[in-house]
Amino acid sequence: MTVTAPAVAMSDATFRVLRDFIYERLGIYFQEKKKYLLEGRLGKRVQLLRLAGFEEYLHVLRYGAQKDLEFEYLCDAVTINETFFFRNEPQFDALETVVLPEVFQARRAAGADAVRVWSAACSSGEEPYTLAMIFHEKLRHRFPGMRMEVVGTDISSTVLHTAKKGTYGDYATRNTPPHYLQKYFTVDGQRRTVKDEIRAMVRFQHLNLFERGFMRSMRDFDLILCRNVMIYFDTPAKVQVVSDLYDSLRFGGYLVIGYSELLHGISNAFRVVSFPKTTLYKKER
Ligand SMILES: C[S@@+](CC[C@H](N)C(=O)[O-])C[C@H]1O[C@@H](n2cnc3c(N)ncnc32)[C@H](O)[C@@H]1O
Structure with missing residues (x-):
């Protein structure tokens, strides 16, 4: 060799x-x-x-x-920026069928008109846009008059630049259901761009998960996804980030981590909720 x-x-x-x-x-x-x-x-x-x-x-x-x-x-x-639309379907199925309807109902009961979602370490935007599309397709009609506000954050300005443009190649969209591809993207040669109605739902922001001041400014979320980033952190770093994410959630809100990640030994503040082929974490009172 x-x-x-x-x-x-x-x-x-x-x-x-x-x-x-x-x-x-x-x-x-x-x-x-x-x-x-x-x-x-x-x-x-x-x-x-x-x-x-x-x-x-x-x-x-x-x-x-x-x-x-x-x-x-x-x-x-x-950093590794690997991501794609509809990455890990069982998680999005659980969000679509149980978690999002539950948090929308809770917010409506509280007299609010919006649900707040944070895609932390969102890379080039596929994850927050997937959530926005699911809302548009499956929840908007069930909760008339309500909005879903999505914030996507990452430490890398390069990926955030791509996220804001919303234009992707085949690799990013390879797992996207055909119906979503047709309905929510415009096509230009080999590239697809997320339509304006979906892009308008997502705001992107630069954020380092270790900058405590910025982390403390992220409050009152109903759902946080922090997937496939903590695998690069050691245990004390994970403990700090998960504790800050807990504080960023409202009571009744959910945390989603990567499919291969666990909170065992990191936090016992959440209730573990099992869904088909996935586990999510709920902040209970
Ligand atoms: C593998 S991607 C995950 C993207 C998406 N969450 C997913 O699961 O498909 C990991 C992202 O974490 C970001 N990242 C790494 N360290 C970070 C930190 N300290 N704060 C915020 N983002 C970070 C990287 O820039 C990268 O875009």
Whole structure:
């Protein structure tokens, strides 16, 4: 086997400083054996910026005139943005048939005219748009006069830019039921764009799940999806994020995490609610 040398080599000491910087700011923990990943992904950046090495790159991240912009680049380089419309159908089935009708009824009984939904770590927007389409297709007529407000947040400005445009290729829409494809997208060659009536329901915002001040500003949600992001966090980071998400929910609201993720050992504040092929978490009084 041929092992390719990294574009720029990173010393073990610098790796540890960079790893801790990423962990503190993003909650993502790179083990020693993943050093090659950082070397590979960020080495190209070090070259592009014509820096002497990773030590100088760290200086740019901490003190550079463009440090916020560079942090954005770092986020893009170290996060995984994989997502698609209707990802994990059993979860959307549970939301459509039980959870959303329940929270809509509760809000209506409280005299409110809107249900608030947060897609936390929404990547390029497929998840919040899926929720908006389900509302439009299945719930709007059952709850006349009521709205669903959807907020999609992510740490990466690049994916949020795509989300706001709402234009996707085949990969993103491969799991979308044909009826939804026809009804809620316009087609231009190989690309599909989410129609305005759905885009108008979703607002996108930059948010780092570890910035407590911003997390505390997210309040009174009836439903939060935080799927397939906590897999990159270690246990203390998960405990903090889940506790903040709990505070962001109204009583009676639900939290949805990734299909392969568990809250066992992370939080026992929620009631575990089982649905066919999925488990959701309810904040009860
Ligand atoms: C794999 S995608 C998940 C997208 C969608 N939730 C899904 O399940 O299809 C993970 C997303 O988490 C975002 N992310 C990673 N760390 C984050 C953090 N600390 N705060 C907010 N978003 C973060 C990444 O930018 C990426 O878009």
